[in-house]
Amino acid sequence: MSELTSASTGTLYLVPTPIGNLADMTFRAVQVLKSVAYIAAEDTRNTQKLLNHFEITTKQISFHEHNTMARIPQFLTLLKAGDDIAQVSDAGMPSISDPGKELVQACIQAGIKVTPLPGANAALTALIASGLTPQPFYFWGFLPRKPKAQQAVLQQLSTNEATTMFYESPFRLLKTLANMATVFGPERQVVLARELTKRYEEFIRGTIEQVSATMAQRTIKGEFVILVAGVKPTAVPPADLTDAEIRQAVADLITAGSKPNAAIKAIAQETARQKQDIYKIFHQL
Incomplete structure (x- = not known):
């Protein structure tokens, strides 16, 4: 048809x-x-x-x-x-x-x-072979060319937990990596995808510092996708509850319909403590 x-x-x-x-x-x-x-x-x-x-x-x-x-x-x-x-x-x-x-x-x-119509896209093509977490991902595209404007955008993205993707020309690659090292930190993981689907397709992986050092020693050719690993979610610290607060928390769950052992187990998980410790606190042993 x-x-x-x-x-x-x-x-x-x-x-x-x-x-x-x-x-x-x-x-x-x-x-x-x-x-x-x-x-x-x-x-x-x-x-x-x-x-x-x-x-x-x-x-x-x-x-x-x-x-x-x-x-x-x-x-x-x-x-x-x-x-x-x-x-x-x-x-x-x-x-x-x-x-x-x-x-x-x-x-x-x-x-x-x-x-x-569906078809080729450089960012997604790079993402699935990058080795970085593929989802969630965030696509930005080309960054501003002026250093201050570029750093301002990078600062907005610095706490992004998603893998973030950028396009960059070979002429600005090193300067962009330098700004990323300044804002994201030199140890952030990054992947450069170069010349995708072409004869000299290449992926360069490592920290921003490592990749920058590698590219500084090379003649840079081709269009690039830059993929930056997201920041790792900050672990939520265990609730620092007093013994009285723990007993009250268990009691509240029991009042709400939980059985004593289930309530004790739930509070142990929530506070990252041993179930036996919560049992002793609740029963004041």
Whole structure:
């Protein structure tokens, strides 16, 4: 069955493209790009290479951060006239650290159908092979370039218990790692995922200090995903109760319907003490 709808208005398709390996392009993505009236592309020159590879002849219209506001009315006019449009970024998913969200919002407000296709994403691809806790995770994307602004963002994330993911260019990698060492501490675990799905795909793992030292000795090439381990949850200290408070706590549970032994066991677990100790305190032995 065709992906295209028979509604009077067109559909905006959000089509992920490979992040490196062209074999990761899905059959459905190729079908949609061939079937729509137009392709809204972040960089038409880059996308043309993809289209040539899959023998797609659909007309492209440039759509990037510098012409977003001018293009949206044009796209809405085409969609309202019944044309289907596929939006692509240079690599990965539209809207994820790439253009896209403004057009999606405009289509939703105009009552135009928006259909997302699943596909490649650098952050999740890196996460599942990182060795860090995969969930919960927190995706930030590109950090601010100015040092003070970057440190301010990192400070906000410094107590995050989730694995946090960033995108970074090879030109700013060492400076970003230095700021992370300052804010997160040099011993925080970090993973660099480089050139994902490509020939020289690589994962560099260790503390921020170790990874920084490794990268400082190398010629840094390729786009990076930086994954930072979350902070470990602070253990809740056992309740420091007096003997009288322990007896009252057990008594309250018994009054609420618990049997004496169950109440004693519950308070022992809550205070991280031996059940026998709580038994002696409660019975004043």
